[in-house]
Amino acid sequence: MSTFNALGVAGTGVTVYRKWLDAVSDNIANMNNVSRTSENAFQARYVVAQEAQDGNGAQVGGVQFGSAEGVLVHEPDNPLADAQGYVRKPDIDLGSQMAQMMMAQRAYQANLAVVDRARDSYTAAINLGK
DSSP states (O other), X not given: OOHHHHHHHHHHHHHHHHHHHHHHHXXXXXXXXXXXXXXXXXOOEEEEXXXXXXXXXXXEEEEEEOOSSOEEEEOTTSTTOOTTSEEEEOOOOHHHHHHHHHHHHHHHHHHHHHHHHHXXXXXXXXXXXX
């Protein structure tokens, strides 16, 4: 694998993990959304990564969505509550989302480190010719 190839592969990783971080942050931001029991709950988003079509690196293969059913929570004081006092909230676990965020963040940082090392290699190679 050449240095140029390493830069390209790491760049695809940066893109995939950025999308994963975006999805996780969106899930966390919306985990306390409340809706009527007759409506769908916010659906968590999960990024699906796959091998890049050219075989070098990774790409986002799609986004899977969590359950629209969510969970019913008894909140009779909520203005969106039904006659029995229930509202619908997304079925998103904060602990799981935080673990996913840490994994995606570390992988994002690792790919950026590879990009930095490749840039340093390019700079050193250019300076050899001077």
